[in-house]
């Protein structure tokens with residue numbers, strides 16, 4: 003496994019300091035840098051868990067047709083063209099006539115449909131050879147199949163029941179949605195709701211259901227919606243369902259299971275969950291599915307409602323009108339062990355030969371060893387920055403029952419990390435930044451820079467190895483060396499939390515208007531500002547020492 | 557920080573535009589193949605430029621953009637079908653910044669830009685892969701599948717797994733460029 007650096011988003015907890023890396027909750031709070039967003043307004047990192055998402059457009063993932071939202075409702079979020087999914091294997095189905103002219107499995111849309119064929123037509127899976135005749139679904143014409151299938155779906159008892167439910171609650175829903183719309187218009191203080199996505203009655207019903215008081219459950223408060231029309235809800239008459247819910251008393255499924263000969267006779271969860279309604283357990287009775295639509299999404303900062311991601315309208319465009327990603331604001335970091343001596347060619351005298359255990363560092367972090375590592379930081383800003391690193395002291399893993407043997411020993415951290423303690427600079431990002439010019443991107447002369455910081459270097463562990471310090475500065479990249487001393491009895495993952503603070507000039511006189519081109523923050527007064535964030539550095543897994551020395555432990 | 561990937565200099569032919577083509581790759585019908593520049597064709601890869609539409613003369617059968625990688629043992633073969641009684645091959649077009657993992661077989665019609673295809677995959681005939689899509693290792697993509705932009709597909713048959721991050725384009729571009737930079741001739 004290659005060593006990695008992940009970035010912390012503090013949204014899961016009130017504590018800005020992340021849990022120790024060996025805590026189970028740790029992995030949920032850290033993300034790869036390229037998955038994070040940045041809110042300029044809040045001056046904070048945001049992740050996919052703490053942004054609010056809105057659909058900005060729908061499209062069919064198979065025919066790529068962009069579906070207008072009005073049709074999305076009528077067509078029940080599925081493609082209304084000739085796109086169907088095999089209920090057995092989820093492959094896309096093709097429409098074939100009863101007299102296939104040749105063995106070619108042309109499943110392409112349109113092309114084959116024009117070819118004349120004998121009715122009845124059916125849907126065929128070229129991957130698993132399932133066909134819709136197995137479930138008695140055939141068509142007289144090869145066109146308008148989706149509409150015919152939707153007629154089936156809509157006549158299902160579940161679907162009819164849902165329609166009746168909606169009808170029944172319609173008056174209440176209308177009342178509640180208009181009152182919430184009024185609230186969002188009047189409540190100017192809440193910019194949050196000013197954007198007011200058109201509240202559809204279902205959403206309104208869902209949110210008012212969520213907002214209801216439930217004894218013993220914390221109250222969900224979306225945002226003040228003004229006084230709710232309490233009367234309307236009470237006036238609703240009782241609803242009587244027409245579908246008898248069978249519940250578990252019906253023994254037919256149990257019977258079916260008893261006579262089961264092969265597991266594949268039972269429809270797997272994956273085969274059932276794309277259905278809108280409860281479906282049969284018998285895989286032989288599964289029906290073809292109209293393909294569910296996909297959506298493009300706009301993402302907002304959930305704290306201040308500013309847009310962080312806004313895609314272009316066109317479904318298959320990969321461009322964004324707004325894209326505020328963390329990688330444009332905070333330094334990117336990669337961690338690696340020094341390259342091992344190259345078997346084919348030695349890169350000249352400049353190459354510093356790392357100690358043998360260091361060279362094998364990527365493959366083996368032996369307990370009891372000392373390993374240098376390199377941390378490369380890349381500055382995305384158009385201004386130079388100064389970076390300071392601080393390691394959160396590693397804590398011993400939650401000790402098992404055997405810890406009683408020697409509590410003092412158990413409390414000792416399993417490893418110690420040394421990093422340069424003083425701040426170091428990273429040059430500004432410049433446009434003309436080409437890989438071609440980077441012939442010498444490999445760490446060469448260690449000592450030239452390493453000497454500067456060496457005496458000040460050394461962190462929690464105090465192991466002031468020669469490797470600790472600034473190793474290289476090239477374009478907008480600075481490489482620093484760190485060192486980890488692994489305890490003799492250490493085991494498990496070698497991961498540590500690292501606080502990264504960088505100082506930048508908060509004004510940017512060069513570019514005032516172009517938000518996208520200037521990652522720098524815009525302020526009137528030039529001043530130095532500091533931004534800090536946590537990362538977790540994962541160097542790999544410690545290889546325990548052979549158990550031969552067990553006697554000395556006891 | 558980035559470890560170079562060395563190859564013996566004699567093993568690859570480097571073109572004026574920086575394409576690096578292994579001498580141990582099989583390039584059939586090279587006059588029908590276009591490489592955009594800085595594209596690497598690895599050892600053991602097979603590119604079938606000879607499978608062209610019936611008729612005389614040249615035709616572009618397979619075109620690859622810039623910064624592409626055709627992995628070791630890959631087979632790139634143009635798709636074919638019988639249409640109105642006539643058997644024909646159809647051209648395959650691959651965009652820029654496309655990496656194809658080792659031992660993958662590709663019979664796609666079009667592959668967009670910034671696409672990552674894993675190793676040991678089969679990309680069926682006439683598959684259309686849009687920009688910034690990714691196909692996981694060991695996936696089987698049935699013929700005629702459409703893979704939307706910014707999505708991850710995996711499995712057999714390959715199906716949608718998740719949406720990819722908004723910054724996929726930048727990540728893939730940086731990765732493919734750095735791979736090319738790391739791929740260096742070792743002079744003896």
Ligand SMILES: [Zn+2]
Pocket residue numbers: 011012013014047048049050051052053
């Ligand atoms: Zn978050």
Ligand SMILES: [Zn+2]
Pocket residue numbers: 062063064065066067081082083084085293
């Ligand atoms: Zn469709």
Ligand SMILES: [Zn+2]
Pocket residue numbers: 088089090091092093127128129130131132
């Ligand atoms: Zn199937």
Ligand SMILES: [Zn+2]
Pocket residue numbers: 041042043044045303304305306307308
């Ligand atoms: Zn914000």
